[in-house]
Amino acid sequence: MVACFVVSFLILLGLLALAYSAYYLIQTKRVQNAEDRKGFRTAVVHRLQKHGTKGFDFNKIVEECEVPQSLASEVAEEIFSLMLAKSVLDGAFTEVERKKIDRLAQAFKIAPDTGRTIEERLKRKHYVTAVEKALADGIITEQEKEELKLLRQNFGLSSSLAVELAADRAKDGYLALFRTVVSDGQITDNELKELMRFRDAFGLSIQDAQAIVRSDAHSLYSKVYRQIISDGFISEAEQEQLRRFRAVLGLSDSEVSQIEESLKRKHYTGAVEKALSDDKVTEKEKEDLKTLRKNLGLSQNAAAEIAASRAKDAYVSLFRAVVSDGQISNDELKELTRFRDAVGLSLADSQAYLKPEAEKIYLAVYSRCVADGAISNDEQEQLRRYRFVLGLSDHEAAQLVKKQAIHIYREIFYEICQDADIEAQDEDRLNRLAANLMLDDKSLAPYRVDLEEKKRLSEFRRGNLPSLQTRRILESGEICHWIGDCTYWWQTQTMAKSVSGELLVTSERIIFTSPYRSFELRPSKILDVQAHTDGLTLKTSVTKAAGDYLTNHARRLEAVLIGVVRKHKYLQTESFSATKTRHIPDTVKREVWARDGGCCVRCRATEYLEFDHIIPFSKGGANTEKNIQLLCRGCNAIKSDRI
Numbered sequence: 001m002v003a004c005f006v007v008s009f010l011i012l013l014g015l016l017a018l019a020y021s022a023y024y025l026i027q028t029k030r031v032q033n034a035e036d037r038k039g040f041r042t043a044v045v046h047r048l049q050k051h052g053t054k055g056f057d058f059n060k061i062v063e064e065c066e067v068p069q070s071l072a073s074e075v076a077e078e079i080f081s082l083m084l085a086k087s088v089l090d091g092a093f094t095e096v097e098r099k100k101i102d103r104l105a106q107a108f109k110i111a112p113d114t115g116r117t118i119e120e121r122l123k124r125k126h127y128v129t130a131v132e133k134a135l136a137d138g139i140i141t142e143q144e145k146e147e148l149k150l151l152r153q154n155f156g157l158s159s160s161l162a163v164e165l166a167a168d169r170a171k172d173g174y175l176a177l178f179r180t181v182v183s184d185g186q187i188t189d190n191e192l193k194e195l196m197r198f199r200d201a202f203g204l205s206i207q208d209a210q211a212i213v214r215s216d217a218h219s220l221y222s223k224v225y226r227q228i229i230s231d232g233f234i235s236e237a238e239q240e241q242l243r244r245f246r247a248v249l250g251l252s253d254s255e256v257s258q259i260e261e262s263l264k265r266k267h268y269t270g271a272v273e274k275a276l277s278d279d280k281v282t283e284k285e286k287e288d289l290k291t292l293r294k295n296l297g298l299s300q301n302a303a304a305e306i307a308a309s310r311a312k313d314a315y316v317s318l319f320r321a322v323v324s325d326g327q328i329s330n331d332e333l334k335e336l337t338r339f340r341d342a343v344g345l346s347l348a349d350s351q352a353y354l355k356p357e358a359e360k361i362y363l364a365v366y367s368r369c370v371a372d373g374a375i376s377n378d379e380q381e382q383l384r385r386y387r388f389v390l391g392l393s394d395h396e397a398a399q400l401v402k403k404q405a406i407h408i409y410r411e412i413f414y415e416i417c418q419d420a421d422i423e424a425q426d427e428d429r430l431n432r433l434a435a436n437l438m439l440d441d442k443s444l445a446p447y448r449v450d451l452e453e454k455k456r457l458s459e460f461r462r463g464n465l466p467s468l469q470t471r472r473i474l475e476s477g478e479i480c481h482w483i484g485d486c487t488y489w490w491q492t493q494t495m496a497k498s499v500s501g502e503l504l505v506t507s508e509r510i511i512f513t514s515p516y517r518s519f520e521l522r523p524s525k526i527l528d529v530q531a532h533t534d535g536l537t538l539k540t541s542v543t544k545a546a547g548d549y550l551t552n553h554a555r556r557l558e559a560v561l562i563g564v565v566r567k568h569k570y571l572q573t574e575s576f577s578a579t580k581t582r583h584i585p586d587t588v589k590r591e592v593w594a595r596d597g598g599c600c601v602r603c604r605a606t607e608y609l610e611f612d613h614i615i616p617f618s619k620g621g622a623n624t625e626k627n628i629q630l631l632c633r634g635c636n637a638i639k640s641d642r643i
């Protein structure tokens with residue numbers, strides 16, 4: 001491990017030493033080169049100054065200075081370039097200068113091709129510098145234009161080459177000039193001329209120039225156009241401005257009309273929205289919109305389309321505001337009409353807007369109207385108004401109600417009948433409801449069976465109890481109200497025990513008889529009775545008889561017991577669980593019904609429904625929406641409330 005580390009370290013050191021040696025050698029060589037070059041250069045310049053090109057022997061100097069041939073040619077070309085650059089510096093290249101340069105090339109042993117190349121390069125460079133100088137202030141004056149032309153001619157540069165050389169600079173220059181020109185959103189006559197002069201100076205065609213500003217064209221034209229139509233009017237002068245922009249930007253006709261159309265629509269839409277903002281359109285607003293449309297040159301169809309789409313949103317929101325209280329007043333009806341007139345919305349169109357929700361809205365209103373079993377004249381009128389605004393014909397509405405009648409009936413039936421004592425007026429209300437909904441006997445049959453049973457139990461609870469025959473010997477005047485098989489479960493100190501026997505409820509006693517255990521109890525000893533689906537729980541003021549009684553007819557037995565107890569101590573039954581749970585507020589029932597979709601939350605059954613306390617009332621569960629669910633009797637039995 002350690003050895004390995006030491007070896008690595010040594011290798012690293014070795015590499016570092018090698019790298020440094022290489023670096024040192026290169027540096028030394030570079031210094032040597034630079035000194036050679038400097039010495040040679042000085043010698044050449046000195047000899048030239050002293051003797052001129054006559055009698056100048058380049059090869060001899062090379063030998064004397066002992067420099068390699070490649071370095072010698074390099075230095076020769078460098079000096080040649082400098083002299084040449086001096087000659088073209090004034091923008092002219094005279095015959096005298098040319099002869100002098102040719103002689104120099106000869107003396108330096110520079111090949112004619114190489115000489116030409118260097119000359120060409122310097123001329124171009126000089127020309128580009130002149131262009132940059134002329135462009136520095138973003139404007140090309142007549143004088144600058146002439147000067148560039150002269151320079152080009154002096155140097156014998158072709159015009160196409162000159163354009164090419166200036167092109168990159170010219171592009172940047174034109175774009176910069178253009179942006180300055182349009183920065184105020186206007187193009188004046190002078191600016192137009194300036195742009196033209198610039199193009200001429202650099203030989204840019206109008207197409208070239210348009211291509212240069214292409215990236216700005218779309219957004220710039222949009223901006224200018226938006227600005228121009230912001231007052232809803234396009235003057236002659238503004239027309240001229242738009243023409244100038246189009247010419248300079250080179251947008252195609254179709255591009256221009258696309259931009260303009262979309263901005264016109266946007267502007268018009270804004271005006272329509274403003275006019276609609278208070279949900280009313282006055283005569284003046286109507287006229288203003290018309291004028292705006294004409295000024296913008298917007299087609300009638302386009303305007304109508306815009307108005308319609310905005311009007312739709314506004315109308316639907318007005319309608320929602322109108323019906324938010326579940327009513328359409330006479331004033332509201334007029335307001336809806338006024339709105340339609342103002343925006344030129346036909347009744348049929350307005351009804352079409354509401355179509356998707358029309359049936360749902362009408363059914364909700366109808367349900368509310370018939371909930372009490374009757375439809376008053378006022379309610380008739382309300383329904384008529386809803387039909388009118390929603391665009392439902394009387395026939396359609398009738399069909400709709402017929403189709404949904406059983407659903408409407410079901411909801412109200414369970415609201416009325418849930419565990420409650422059924423009174424004559426409740427039955428009357430249900431009968432009128434069925435008549436209003438035109439429900440036939442077949443649809444009503446299961447509800448009638450349910451209702452009859454509920455009525456019977458209500459009677460039992462009130463103390464109107466049945467008299468049954470029994471072979472048991474009763475006391476004189478004692479009447480048998482209940483007799484049936486029953487399994488009694490009770491709790492000892494350590495376990496639950498059960499025994500099957502017979503339960504008898506009379507006007508005076510509750511008697512349980514079985515082979516192992518029998519007892520009887522006065523009704524006044526009963527503190528509470530609570531039915532489950534498969535039996536009931538009895539609380540008593542004495543130890544015996546308290547417990548659970550399993551029977552197939554728990555609710556009937558419960559009703560009989562309550563009826564008997566009530567006769568013996570009327571007030572106490574008011575505190576019984578069965579009495580208390582009945583008081584689920586109607587609003588809670590309605591909310592639970594809507595939330596659970598009017599069916600059993602476990603099996604989706606739609607009949608024999610009950611509002612079930614999730615936490616039983618006897619165990620402190622509240623009569624609130626959160627603690628109540630819809631269950632059918634079957635599911636309620638499975639759940640059982642012995643939780």
Ligand SMILES: [Zn+2]
Pocket residue numbers: 600601602603604605631632633634635636
């Ligand atoms: Zn169910």
